[in-house]
Amino acid sequence: MRKFACLISTIACTLCINAQSLRVNSIGYLCDDVKVAVYVGNTDPADLSFNLASAEYGACNVDSVVATEPWAPAKFSARIYFSSTVNPGKYTLNILYNGQVTEVISLYIGDDAYSRYALNELPLFYLRQQRCGYNPIHNETCHQHDGILVMAGDRTGEHVDVTGGWHDASDYLQYLTTSANTVYQMLFAYRENPGIWADNYDATGRLGANDIPDILDEARWGLEWMVKMNPSDSLFLNQIADDRDHKFVGKPSADNVDYGWGSAGARPVYPCIGEPAGLYQYKNESWGLASSVGKFSSSFALGAQLFADIDPAFAADLAQRSANAYTVAVANPGACQTCSSVSPYYYEEDNWGDDMELAAVSRFSLTGDRTLINDAVNYGRLEPVTPWMGADSAHHYQWYPFVNLGHAQLAQIDGRIGKEFRRNMRSGLQRVADRADGNAFMVGIPFIWCSNNLAVALVTQAMLYREITGDNQFRELETSARDWLFGVNPWGQTMIIMPDNTEVSSPQDPHSALINMAINGRPGRDFLVGGLVDGPVYTNIYNSLWGVNLRREDRFASMQNDIVVYHDDYSDYSTNEPTMDGTASLSFMLGRLCMPGFK
Numbered sequence: 001m002r003k004f005a006c007l008i009s010t011i012a013c014t015l016c017i018n019a020q021s022l023r024v025n026s027i028g029y030l031c032d033d034v035k036v037a038v039y040v041g042n043t044d045p046a047d048l049s050f051n052l053a054s055a056e057y058g059a060c061n062v063d064s065v066v067a068t069e070p071w072a073p074a075k076f077s078a079r080i081y082f083s084s085t086v087n088p089g090k091y092t093l094n095i096l097y098n099g100q101v102t103e104v105i106s107l108y109i110g111d112d113a114y115s116r117y118a119l120n121e122l123p124l125f126y127l128r129q130q131r132c133g134y135n136p137i138h139n140e141t142c143h144q145h146d147g148i149l150v151m152a153g154d155r156t157g158e159h160v161d162v163t164g165g166w167h168d169a170s171d172y173l174q175y176l177t178t179s180a181n182t183v184y185q186m187l188f189a190y191r192e193n194p195g196i197w198a199d200n201y202d203a204t205g206r207l208g209a210n211d212i213p214d215i216l217d218e219a220r221w222g223l224e225w226m227v228k229m230n231p232s233d234s235l236f237l238n239q240i241a242d243d244r245d246h247k248f249v250g251k252p253s254a255d256n257v258d259y260g261w262g263s264a265g266a267r268p269v270y271p272c273i274g275e276p277a278g279l280y281q282y283k284n285e286s287w288g289l290a291s292s293v294g295k296f297s298s299s300f301a302l303g304a305q306l307f308a309d310i311d312p313a314f315a316a317d318l319a320q321r322s323a324n325a326y327t328v329a330v331a332n333p334g335a336c337q338t339c340s341s342v343s344p345y346y347y348e349e350d351n352w353g354d355d356m357e358l359a360a361v362s363r364f365s366l367t368g369d370r371t372l373i374n375d376a377v378n379y380g381r382l383e384p385v386t387p388w389m390g391a392d393s394a395h396h397y398q399w400y401p402f403v404n405l406g407h408a409q410l411a412q413i414d415g416r417i418g419k420e421f422r423r424n425m426r427s428g429l430q431r432v433a434d435r436a437d438g439n440a441f442m443v444g445i446p447f448i449w450c451s452n453n454l455a456v457a458l459v460t461q462a463m464l465y466r467e468i469t470g471d472n473q474f475r476e477l478e479t480s481a482r483d484w485l486f487g488v489n490p491w492g493q494t495m496i497i498m499p500d501n502t503e504v505s506s507p508q509d510p511h512s513a514l515i516n517m518a519i520n521g522r523p524g525r526d527f528l529v530g531g532l533v534d535g536p537v538y539t540n541i542y543n544s545l546w547g548v549n550l551r552r553e554d555r556f557a558s559m560q561n562d563i564v565v566y567h568d569d570y571s572d573y574s575t576n577e578p579t580m581d582g583t584a585s586l587s588f589m590l591g592r593l594c595m596p597g598f599k
Contacts, residue, residue: 021074022093022105023441026487026494026504028113032599034476035109037080037093038440038488040071040559045078049096052082060085068440071490072561077440085109114593117502120189121198122530122590123583126497127182127218128205129514129527130166130580132174132225135252136205137519137527142252143172147240147269148261151277151339155235162240162269165225169579170512172252174240175338176229176272177347180295181401182584183222184358187302188405189587190215193595212310215587223303223318226296233324236293239270242279242341249513272336279339284346288334291400294355297325301362319366326359330375343546347397353382357406365409376410377417384424386457390431393538394448402457403585408464425465429474432458441489442480447564449574452495452535453582455481459589482589489536490559491566496586497531497578507533509552509570511577516570531578532586536566541574548574 021041029035039045045065052060063081071077085091088110095103114120129137133144149158165174166182190197190213197213203220210217229237241259248257256264268279272292276283300322307315333352340346360376363369387399410421436444445454462478465471480488485495487505498506509515510533514524542548542565551571554560566575592598 020103020492022103023488023492024105024107025483028108028110030113031086031088031109031111034479035083039078039080040074040440042075044076050080051094051096052085052091054089054091056089057087069438071440120196120590120594123586124214124218126528126530126578126583127166131205132167133164134204138251138253140253142255145266148266150268150270150279151273152271160231160269162228164228165222166580170577171245172241172255173245176238176292178581179222180299182581183219183299184302185584186215186219186587187306189591191306192588193591196591196595226299230296230321236272236296237269238272238292238336239338241267242339243343244341270339274332274334274336277339280341282340282344284337284339286335286337288352289332289336290329290334291349291352291355292336293325293329294359297322297329297359298362300325301366305366322363326363329356348395349397349400351383351399353379354404354406361406361409376406380406380410385428388446388454389428390435391446393446396449402453403460411468422469425461429462429465433474433477441484442477443484447536447538449537450534450582451537452532453585455484456585456589463592491556495533495535497528499529507568507576509568511570511573528578530583532582533576533578535575536564537574539563539565545574548572
């Protein structure tokens with residue numbers, strides 16, 4: 001009897017990894033999608049049967065089961081295709097072993113898979129609670145003394161009013177680099193999908209319509225802060241506070257860090273500096289201004305275009321600032337990095353041609369000046385492919401932004417220019433596809449810090465390439481990267497913090513001070529909804545970071561390996577911290593997925 005029980009236990013264990021062996025997109029599949037589930041387990045998929053069924057339609061087709069390279073610690077993996085099933089509705093996918101059902105998982109098919117949850121609005125929920133200055137979630141103000149200029153030559157020690165903007169992640173630092181990208185991503189998403197955004201909140205982020213789409217309200221919050229970060233034609237500010245911030249964990253209004261001007265006093269404001277910089281022992285490797293100042297120019301240009309009819313005076317100011325920033329950036333090529341103080345961690349951006357390309361093409365869209373197209377092409381040729389695409393690793397934010405939206409805009413120009421930049425987009429996608437070849441999850445991104453941001457960037461580039469060219473060769477790569485974010489990954493985890501009513505597995509213990517708070521009688525997690533967490537990292541990165549640990553039993557322990565890890569744990573800031581820019585980068589992707597008629 002004991003021998004028989006052990007045999008049954010062994011069979012059960014071989015079929016299950018982390019309580020399930022099937023991974024599906026937890027939100028759903030569009031009717032015309034390339035539809036794939038992934039099996040990971042210790043039983044050869046050749047010995048199993050996979051069946052798809054619906055209460056409404058009965059048994060449905062599983063088109064094929066393709067064995068793939070194992071994903072440790074599982075011994076086997078396979079991709080299960082069911083693309084021919086196109087009728088909308090709820091389905092179950094099950095595994096049969098020796099004629100017995102061993103696992104059943106539910107999935108949804110329908111062109112409303114994403115719009116039924118209004119997922120395009122979710123990033124805005126997260127961004128509103130990231131607001132600095134007046135915060136509509138806490139109904140409080142914070143960081144009202146910002147800030148004091150440091151490393152600013154004759155202006156060092158001067159007070160500048162830079163209140164506003166967003167906190168970068170779960171700490172309270174603020175960076176121009178990520179904020180400008182956040183602004184541009186939202187403006188771009190609105191421009192490309194103008195008819196799908198709600199108006200439920202006012203400019204302050206509180207409930208109440210104001211006849212302006214909420215995504216533009218949020219983008220304007222960032223633009224107004226960027227205007228403050230450009231207090232004169234010759235001064236562009238890059239950062240507020242530094243890693244001394246990490247001494248405090250709590251509500252932003254209670255931030256009591258002393259930067260030298262008293263507890264809860266002013267915070268340091270770093271200008272864009274075109275040479276290695278840092279107040280203490282740790283220095284960055286800056287060597288120009290264009291990466292940051294170019295971001296000022298592109299965000300101001302697109303803002304000027306989209307706010308022209310809403311607020312002409314604001315738009316005119318943005319247009320003038322964009323022109324000035326472009327002139328300064330052209331004269332100061334190179335990368336401008338963020339500054340650290342007490343640790344070696346900073347944003348190590350070392351490319352800048354992509355920022356200047358985007359600035360030039362955005363200014364062309366605003367002004368119609370054809371010389372800017374020539375500029376954009378020349379800057380774009382400095383980096384035909386964003387270097388992380390096809391790479392095995394990278395430094396933290398080394399190649400940023402992670403998607404080159406300048407390429408996508410040049411690719412739409414008729415003639416030789418468009419052909420060249422469509423080819424560049426295709427080359428980047430092909431490099432990722434080559435790296436993903438044979439992989440169970442068809443994932444070809446490097447598992448560096450903020451790997452989920454790379455997945456979003458990949459989906460964005462693939463969507464744009466497919467729409468611009470009509471070429472579907474990367475459709476499966478596109479949907480696989482999307483599905484990775486929604487649960488088709490080794491951990492079965494949706495990487496966006498989802499509302500409870502979606503009933504999907506998503507981060508429950510993200511790295512944010514709010515997770516340990518109650519706000520107006522509600523758990524802090526409710527206010528983190530929409531945030532995209534960093535995502536899995538190489539195990540050697542996780543093991544090398546300062547102060548990273550787990551505060552609870554790892555519910556994904558059975559799927560961790562020596563190559564890559566992900567933890568749903570507050571104490572793992574490397575994989576489970578939501579970020580402002582990563583979250584904003586979802587806007588275009590989710591906008592497209594919620595757009596009626598998108599295929």
